[in-house]
Amino acid sequence: MSDRTDSAASAAKAPHGIAAVARSAGVSSRTLRHYDAIGLLPATAVGEGGLRRYDDRALVRLQRILLLRGLGLGLAEIAEVLDGEQDDVTALRAHVAWLERERDRLARQLAAVRTTITRIERGDDMTAQDTFDGFDQTRFKQEVEERWGAEAWQRGQEWWTSKDAAAKDAFQAEQRAIARDAAALATSGDGPTSAAGAALARRQLAWLGQAPGPAVTAERFRTLADMYVHDERFTHAYEWAGSGAARALRDAMHALADAGGV
Numbered sequence: 001m002s003d004r005t006d007s008a009a010s011a012a013k014a015p016h017g018i019a020a021v022a023r024s025a026g027v028s029s030r031t032l033r034h035y036d037a038i039g040l041l042p043a044t045a046v047g048e049g050g051l052r053r054y055d056d057r058a059l060v061r062l063q064r065i066l067l068l069r070g071l072g073l074g075l076a077e078i079a080e081v082l083d084g085e086q087d088d089v090t091a092l093r094a095h096v097a098w099l100e101r102e103r104d105r106l107a108r109q110l111a112a113v114r115t116t117i118t119r120i121e122r123g124d125d126m127t128a129q130d131t132f133d134g135f136d137q138t139r140f141k142q143e144v145e146e147r148w149g150a151e152a153w154q155r156g157q158e159w160w161t162s163k164d165a166a167a168k169d170a171f172q173a174e175q176r177a178i179a180r181d182a183a184a185l186a187t188s189g190d191g192p193t194s195a196a197g198a199a200l201a202r203r204q205l206a207w208l209g210q211a212p213g214p215a216v217t218a219e220r221f222r223t224l225a226d227m228y229v230h231d232e233r234f235t236h237a238y239e240w241a242g243s244g245a246a247r248a249l250r251d252a253m254h255a256l257a258d259a260g261g262v
Contacts, residue, residue, distance in 0.1 A: 016059065018043070018052040025062055026229060028251060030258070032062075040079050041065060060092075067095045070230040074223050106232060155212040174207050175237065182249040183242025192251035193259070201256035204249060218257040225253035 022029045035041035036052060041062055043052035054062070061082065068078045163171070181200050190196045208216050208224065216224075228234050228246045238246040256262060 016054045018054070021054050021059065021062065025066060026247070027066070027226075028254065031254065035062075035065070035075075038075065038079075040075055040082075064091065064095070066226075066230050067099075069223060069226045074219050076219075102232070159212050171207075171210065174203075176241070178203055178207060178249070179238040179241035179245055182238055182252075183245035185252065186242060186244030186248035192248070192255040197248075197252040198256060198259075198261070200249065201252040202261065204253060205256070205262060216262065218260075218262040221253055221257050221262045225250040225257075 018029050018032055022032055032041065032052065036043050041054075041058060044055040044058050045053045047053060064082060065078055068081060073081070160168070178200065181196075181203070185196055185200055188196065192201075205216060205221065208221075214220065228238055229250050235246050238249055
């Protein structure tokens with residue numbers, strides 16, 4: 001089969017336009033174009049007017065990209081992982097195992113909170129084991145150490161434990177305020193590049209910069225932004241303020257990074 005025939009066959013199997021893929025995956029078309037530009041997710045075909053289209057194999061690759069971003073990997077690291085593997089099914093099964101562990105942990109958290117509500121209503125005594133089941137923060141330890149080293153985890157732990165109650169409250173209060181402003185942005189009709197969107201993203205950048213660790217580069221800023229949407233461990237930290245808060249914050253953060261503000 002000639003190269004031209006191969007291209008035609010590939011295009012015929014690419015019924016998914018960029019807008020539909022972006023909408024279904026919960027990412028922006030700008031993000032997909034960026035992935036294409038850096039070679040992470042090349043479009044299967046490009047039609048008139050530069051319209052990108054994606055076949056089923058590209059959709060599988062995008063699913064894996066989003067899963068790996070949810071684990072906190074940067075785009076360069078994701079490219080290394082995907083390009084170093086040949087068997088999509090084996091890799092996806094590994095993702096399934098991780099997602100099932102997260103599902104079980106979240107189910108334990110849900111049960112713990114329900115138990116707390118019941119005990120408060122009944123006036124029963126609390127037990128530490130039931131109250132904090134599923135809330136073990138050390139589950140992040142391996143993830144942080146693999147990405148940034150054991151020293152990064154230790155610095156973070158020391159930084160947080162060294163704060164007094166007032167400082168911890170102030171740090172958490174700012175995060176909650178950002179969540180409320182993100183929810184307000186989501187319902188305001190203002191876009192991520194608006195003055196309100198830019199101000200929100202700059203506040204988030206300043207908030208993140210308080211913690212020790214690797215510098216918040218544009219790439220890391222985008223990675224964290226995507227985690228707010230794709231990782232349930234973080235989504236709830238913003239969505240409690242209102243539906244769409246996490247997405248509004250993510251889009252504002254991407255816009256600030258794209259504009260060179262990070």
